[in-house]
Amino acid sequence: MCRWLAYSGTPILLDNILYKPAHSLIDQSLHSKMGVETTNGDGFGVGWYAPAKDSPAVVRDIGPAWSDRNLQEIAGHVVSSLFFAHIRASTGTAVQQTNCHPFRHGRWMWMHNGAIAEFHRLRRDLALAVDPALFPHVEGSTDSEMMFYLALTLGLEEDPPGAVARMAGLVERTGREHGVEFPLQMTVAVTDGVRLWAFRYSSQKETRSLFYSSRVDTLRSLHPDVAFLREIAEGTRLIVSEPLGNLPGAWNAVPESTYGVVQPEGDEMHTFAPA
Known part of the structure; x- marks a missing residue:
């Protein structure tokens, strides 16, 4: 499978999150502790938003x-x-x-850890469900990108939680029509550059790991000596496949079948189920 992280908060050098933590994402590429594979070396990508830009920059490579x-x-x-x-x-x-x-599509970014089981058997049916106007934008062959364009087809830009629920429901129905008992395994992050949604769900209810960082004010009270915590705003959050270090109180497991949203008006967490 894969490992990922999503950051929202005080503007920061990517290096401070990607490389500097004890168990950074770069360290996880060689020494994952909670993934299916210890090594995640089949490519990488970063995407970020810059001021006065309508869409994010994305850099990806296969090494x-x-x-x-x-x-x-x-x-x-x-x-x-x-x-x-x-x-x-x-x-x-x-x-x-x-x-x-x-x-990436327009202002939206999407990433995924998990799989659609027996994707090679389901792929044609799922591809036919993608809006014909969106289908030319599908560049690769992954189940992850297919899930993104299905969610866009099903209303991601208007209702992200509802669209992801409808996408998950479509994948599960299609899978079971093909005799696949547990069609879907996913942790997903999606953003429009303002809000950030993260989902943890699998058909088998044994979903890959996902964590979110504690509130900054809580961490400051627990660790007043940590300089980094004094430099970031209250609303700063990280969502990660596995913790970036062992700072006590810093990480909380996202419950099974749950989604959360990080947004200016306050974070929320809700139950998630396919529609």
């Missing part, structure tokens, strides 16, 4: 993240208040740039 000098150069010079980062372990589709996350 391993741990040895990519361009990624390190970007991380040391790009500042953003909202960014995604993903390291890939292929579940069967080709190792190619168009299959690396995050995926």
Whole structure:
């Protein structure tokens, strides 16, 4: 499978999150502790929003993240208040740039850890469900990108939680029509550059790990000596496939079949079920 992180909050150098933590995403590309695979070396991607831009920048490549000098150069010079980062372990589709996350359409970004079971059998039916106007934008061959364009087809831009629920329901119905008992495994992050949604769900109710960071004021009271916590705003949040370190009180598991939203008017968490 894969590992990913999503950051929203005080503008920060990507390097501070991608490289500096003890168990950073770069460390996880070689030494994942909670993933299906220890090594996630089938490509990587980062996407970020910059002021006065209508769509995010996305950089993706097929090499391993741990040895990519361009990624390190970007991380040391790009500042953003909202960014995604993903390291890939292929579940069967080709190792190619168009299959690396995050995926982008207009102002939206999407990334995924998990799989559609027996995707090669379901792929044709799912592809036919994508809006014909959107289908030319599908560049790769992954189940993850297909899920993104199905969610866009089903109303992502107007109602992200509802669209992801409808996408999950469609995948499960299609899978079961093909005799697949547990069609869907997913942790998903999606953003429009202002709000950030994260979903944890699987048909088997044994979903891959997902965590969110505690409130900054709580962490400051627990760790008044940590300088980094004094430099970031109250609304800063990280959502990660696995914790970036072992700071006590910093990480909370996202409950099974749940989604959350990080937004200016306050974070929320809700139960998630396919529609």
